[in-house]
Amino acid sequence: xxxxxxxxxxxxxxxxxxxxxxxxxxxxxxxxxxxxxxxxxxxxxxxxxxxxxxxxxxxxxxxxxxxxxxxxxxxxxxxxxxxxxxxxxxxxxxxxxxxxxxxxxxxxxxxxxxxxxxxxxxxxxxxxxxxxxxxxxxxxxxxxxxxxxxxxxxxxxxxxxxxxxxxxxxxxxxxxxxxxxxxxxxxxxxxxxxxxxxxxxxxxxxxxxxxxxxxxxxxxxxxxxxxxxxxxxxxxxxxxxxxxxxxxxxxxxxxxxxxxxxxxxxxxxxxxxxxxxxxxxxxxxxxxxxxxxxxxxxxxxxxxxxxxxxxxxxxxxxxxxxxxxxxxxxxxxxxxxxxxxxxxxxxxxxxxxxxxxxxxxxxxxxxxxxxxxxxxxxxxxxxxxxxxxxxxxxxxxxxxxxxxxxxxxxxxxxxxxxxxxxxxxxxxxxxxxxxxxxxxxxxxxxxxxxxxxxxxxxxxxxxxxxxxxxxxxxxxxxxx
Amino acid sequence: xxxxxxxxxxxxxxxxxxxxxxxxxxxxxxxxxxxxxxxxxxxxxxxxxxxxxxxxxxxxxxxxxxxxxxxxxxxxxxxxxxxxxxxxxxxxxxxxxxxxxxxxxxxxxxxxxxxxxxxxxxxxxxxxxxxxxxxxxxxxxxxxxxxxxxxxxxxxxxxxxxxxxxxxxxxxxxxxxxxxxxxxxxxxxxxxxxxxxxxxxxxxxxxxxxxxxxxxxxxxxxxxxxxxxxxxxxxxxxxxxxxxxxxxxxxxxxxxxxxxxxxxxxxxxxxxxxxxxxxxxxxxxxxxxxxxxxxxxxxxxxxxxxxxxxxxxxxxxxxxxxxxxxxxxxxxxxxxxxxxxxxxxxxxxxxxxxxxxxxxxxxxxxxxxxxxxxxxxxxxxxxxxxxxxxxxxxxxxxxxxxxxxxxxxxxxxxxxxxxxxxxxxxxxxxxxxxxxxxxxxxxxxxxxxxxxxxxxxxxxxxxxxxxxxxxxxxxxxxxx
Numbered sequence: 001x002x003x004x005x006x007x008x009x010x011x012x013x014x015x016x017x018x019x020x021x022x023x024x025x026x027x028x029x030x031x032x033x034x035x036x037x038x039x040x041x042x043x044x045x046x047x048x049x050x051x052x053x054x055x056x057x058x059x060x061x062x063x064x065x066x067x068x069x070x071x072x073x074x075x076x077x078x079x080x081x082x083x084x085x086x087x088x089x090x091x092x093x094x095x096x097x098x099x100x101x102x103x104x105x106x107x108x109x110x111x112x113x114x115x116x117x118x119x120x121x122x123x124x125x126x127x128x129x130x131x132x133x134x135x136x137x138x139x140x141x142x143x144x145x146x147x148x149x150x151x152x153x154x155x156x157x158x159x160x161x162x163x164x165x166x167x168x169x170x171x172x173x174x175x176x177x178x179x180x181x182x183x184x185x186x187x188x189x190x191x192x193x194x195x196x197x198x199x200x201x202x203x204x205x206x207x208x209x210x211x212x213x214x215x216x217x218x219x220x221x222x223x224x225x226x227x228x229x230x231x232x233x234x235x236x237x238x239x240x241x242x243x244x245x246x247x248x249x250x251x252x253x254x255x256x257x258x259x260x261x262x263x264x265x266x267x268x269x270x271x272x273x274x275x276x277x278x279x280x281x282x283x284x285x286x287x288x289x290x291x292x293x294x295x296x297x298x299x300x301x302x303x304x305x306x307x308x309x310x311x312x313x314x315x316x317x318x319x320x321x322x323x324x325x326x327x328x329x330x331x332x333x334x335x336x337x338x339x340x341x342x343x344x345x346x347x348x349x350x351x352x353x354x355x356x357x358x359x360x361x362x363x364x365x366x367x368x369x370x371x372x373x374x375x376x377x378x379x380x381x382x383x384x385x386x387x388x389x390x391x392x393x394x395x396x397x398x399x400x401x402x403x404x405x406x407x408x409x410x411x412x413x414x415x416x417x418x419x420x421x422x423x424x425x426x427x428x429x430x431x432x433x434x435x436x437x438x439x440x441x442x443x444x445x446x447x448x449x450x451x452x453x454x455x456x457x458x459x460x461x462x463x464x465x466x467x468x469x470x471x472x473x474x475x476x477x478x479x480x
Numbered sequence: 481x482x483x484x485x486x487x488x489x490x491x492x493x494x495x496x497x498x499x500x501x502x503x504x505x506x507x508x509x510x511x512x513x514x515x516x517x518x519x520x521x522x523x524x525x526x527x528x529x530x531x532x533x534x535x536x537x538x539x540x541x542x543x544x545x546x547x548x549x550x551x552x553x554x555x556x557x558x559x560x561x562x563x564x565x566x567x568x569x570x571x572x573x574x575x576x577x578x579x580x581x582x583x584x585x586x587x588x589x590x591x592x593x594x595x596x597x598x599x600x601x602x603x604x605x606x607x608x609x610x611x612x613x614x615x616x617x618x619x620x621x622x623x624x625x626x627x628x629x630x631x632x633x634x635x636x637x638x639x640x641x642x643x644x645x646x647x648x649x650x651x652x653x654x655x656x657x658x659x660x661x662x663x664x665x666x667x668x669x670x671x672x673x674x675x676x677x678x679x680x681x682x683x684x685x686x687x688x689x690x691x692x693x694x695x696x697x698x699x700x701x702x703x704x705x706x707x708x709x710x711x712x713x714x715x716x717x718x719x720x721x722x723x724x725x726x727x728x729x730x731x732x733x734x735x736x737x738x739x740x741x742x743x744x745x746x747x748x749x750x751x752x753x754x755x756x757x758x759x760x761x762x763x764x765x766x767x768x769x770x771x772x773x774x775x776x777x778x779x780x781x782x783x784x785x786x787x788x789x790x791x792x793x794x795x796x797x798x799x800x801x802x803x804x805x806x807x808x809x810x811x812x813x814x815x816x817x818x819x820x821x822x823x824x825x826x827x828x829x830x831x832x833x834x835x836x837x838x839x840x841x842x843x844x845x846x847x848x849x850x851x852x853x854x855x856x857x858x859x860x861x862x863x864x865x866x867x868x869x870x871x872x873x874x875x876x877x878x879x880x881x882x883x884x885x886x887x888x889x890x891x892x893x894x895x896x897x898x899x900x901x902x903x904x905x906x907x908x909x910x911x912x913x914x915x916x917x918x919x920x921x922x923x924x925x926x927x928x929x930x931x932x933x934x935x936x937x938x939x940x941x942x943x944x945x946x947x948x949x950x951x952x953x954x955x956x957x958x959x960x
Contacts, residue, residue, distance in 0.1 A: 005783050008747070012713070018881045020884075032748075046778060099792055100760050100793055105821045150617060150804065150806065152606075193828070197701075199584065251583070269488050308574065312582045328830065348589055356836060404491075
């Protein structure tokens with residue numbers, strides 16, 4: 001890469017057929033020089049570049065450059081190339097220009113900062129990587145490479161065998177889904193993004209507290225939000241929800257019906273039925289995010305909104321947390337009539353997603369590895385959950401309440417109102433522990449007073465250590 | 481998966497400490513039954529689900545269910561589970577509900593339809609898969625799996641070694657870029673999406689004709705568009721551009737400066753300098769899409785906007801076309817001050833992209849395979865380009881003009897105005913050839929009259945065959 005750059009210029013033809021020969025090259029260079037567009041000392045394109053570009057013989061371009069050198073317009077330098085005459089400067093580049101304008105950006109969305117290094121992450125939503133099937137995924141990758149080999153093109157809707165495997169899994173859970181209704185996405189985040197980009201309505205209803213990346217996404221796309229208060233200790237106040245939905249008339253409700261993030265709440269079957277009835281009556285669509293059910297033992301036997309409401313319900317799920325976060329494979333199931341438009345919006349967003357990771361997950365599902373993995377993962381998560389419940393009872397004061405999601409990676413810890421949460425956070429940080437405060441989770445005022453505890457990422461010993469630190473920090477504020 | 485689903489319900493505690501025992505389970509079921517929320521025949525959660533969820537002993541939950549059976553509220557069925565008494569229906573699910581409302585979508589963006597099967601794709605923008613380094617990529621995949629193994633987490637900004645390798649390549653081309661300024665994206669499409677999502681300004685300027693997926697993306701995000709006419713046979717009319725930019729005051733200009741899609745035009749160095757000056761003077765930012773330069777022999781030695789305008793210029797490139805489209809790896813280089821906000825918008829879009837494909841491309845770059853691949857790819861593309869130019873001269877009438885991009889995969893064919901392009905398309909389709917008409921490429925009226933020809937996807941024989949069919953169809957309309 002030691003050759004200097006060259007300036008490019010347009011070779012124009014004044015012939016009626018548009019063809020170009022040596023005369024057109026000479027005329028074009030002289031015209032550019034006359035207009036001051038080729039500064040002295042600039043390097044011109046090498047002969048073979050022009051010859052290739054214009055489809056000319058080498059002799060033709062060389063003849064044009066020779067003519068220009070003979071006229072004193074250009075000069076040839078041994079082993080360096082052809083330059084505009086009149087300067088022997090070091091740089092062949094044009095002179096510097098004033099700094100162009102800087103792109104003006106919107107304010108950054110208020111995402112929670114990541115956990116500072118060196119602290120025990122007590123609010124982590126991920127699962128301990130030691131519990132994830134890395135070796136089996138590597139085996140599937142090798143298999144995908146062997147046969148039929150790496151595909152050169154991608155499919156905008158997603159790799160067909162993966163869509164088929166997803167549809168078969170959902171059908172086995174009582175959801176009549178065809179592969180043509182499945183859109184593969186980059187995790188569940190892109191699935192939510194597609195729905196939000198494609199919707200024709202200006203308002204969305206969300207639970208509050210809500211998965212903060214969904215709330216911020218909706219806001220960033222200009223959607224108005226109606227927050228529906230969710231109290232995981234009391235269940236849904238459906239009369240209050242109905243009043244809010246009637247008042248605001250959102251286009252759709254985005255709901256995490258199983259293992260709600262961040263509370264760990266799972267909707268009762270009766271609540272799902274009532275939401276379907278409200279959807280029909282008030283005319284808002286249902287978008288169900290079911291990230292949680294397959295982290296729960298027997299979670300697959302609990303009805304989903306999609307199961308009760310059928311085809312009109314949009315259904316989102318992801319392999320991210322359970323398989324390997326770095327794979328970033330999720331999916332969206334949509335009513336058949338909506339699929340082409342949603343795929344078109346996916347093309348605008350990413351065109352299509354990497355074929356390889358889609359093929360690896362398809363292979364993993366086809367081999368039956370996913371069910372085997374979930375069985376052993378449930379065993380581990382159930383054990384960590386049970387240890388966490390025991391540790392909470394043993395270590396924390398009884399005035400601190402918690403939800404009972406039944407497994408999975410996290411639960412919600414509800415702290416007595418008199419505790420200053422920001423001070424609590426500073427206090428646990430000084431003890432080497434990080435908790436994620438949940439201001440970003442609330443749409444409107446916060447009716448809960450606490451934060452998420454992750455017991456699936458930390459080894460049980462580390463979790464107990466972190467909870468002891470939390471108990472010390474609570475005692476500091478008089479809660480024992 | 482033969483077990484029937486179960487209905488879920490919330491077990492509430494009326495005790496001050498929130499704790500739950502058998503009495504709370506009994507009370508909760510009776511309350512739900514009294515409220516009509518558990519239909520007759522519904523299956524209740526298995527004992528071990530409730531025991532796990534609530535952190536109770538098996539005996540406690542069993543005792544609660546026994547009590548409810550004894551009171552006649554529930555009934556136990558051998559090997560099936562516990563059900564709400566009073567019905568022996570087949571289904572344990574709640575009764576069907578009226579169909580929920582359907583999500584209302586915006587009109588689908590008017591993307592060009594894909595080439596019908598069985599036709600020779602004469603407008604294809606991709607490169608013949610036979611020219612792409614599949615085996616070397618498979619080798620890199622195996623190496624990535626061996627050491628250090630598959631990562632469990634992803635990085636929102638993109639895999640650091642890939643960002644480092646990208647920065648090193650750009651630095652070698654005269655662009656001072658640090659890895660911390662690089663954001664890895666799903667192809668160049670996501671890079672454009674991030675800029676469009678994050679911009680604070682309501683208007684963008686684009687070339688016309690323009691890469692249609694960029695135009696439709698901007699429109700779908702509500703940005704107003706200013707079309708700057710590009711005539712690839714005459715170069716930019718910068719006075720006209722300045723007038724339009726002054727009139728409309730867009731926030732940024734999105735420009736494909738090298739090998740413009742769909743025309744194949746490359747900006748002259750003088751034009752790049754003038755755009756930087758206009759940017760500084762009129763206050764619009766520059767977003768450069770440089771997808772084309774590394775498909776051209778010596779293209780890397782031609783200055784880019786980023787090189788002339790420096791750090792404020794946003795720079796987009798991608799490995800998609802040249803390496804393997806199915807990998808979907810591209811990148812955006814941004815001024816340091818803008819990187820955190822752009823990464824935050826990437827998190828809202830996809831959180832992060834698959835680690836594996838990022839690691840494979842990083843390995844490919846680190847081994848020096850990319851430069852070796854480009855060298856042999858240029859050789860092939862140059863040969864196909866030369867054959868295409870020769871075929872155009874030999875087969876098509878001289879009134880059909882074409883651009884001279886100098887290599888790469890496509891050029892623009894300009895057809896005499898008297899030809900009806902829609903009729904031409906129908907006529908070539910009847911001859912087994914597909915051309916993509918370019919209505920979607922224009923912002924405002926079309927000042928060009930033609931379409932893109934792809935010579936890198938079709939083998940030379942197939943290209944000649946397709947051009948002969950095109951010549952026949954032109955002759956049908958009197959152009960010989």
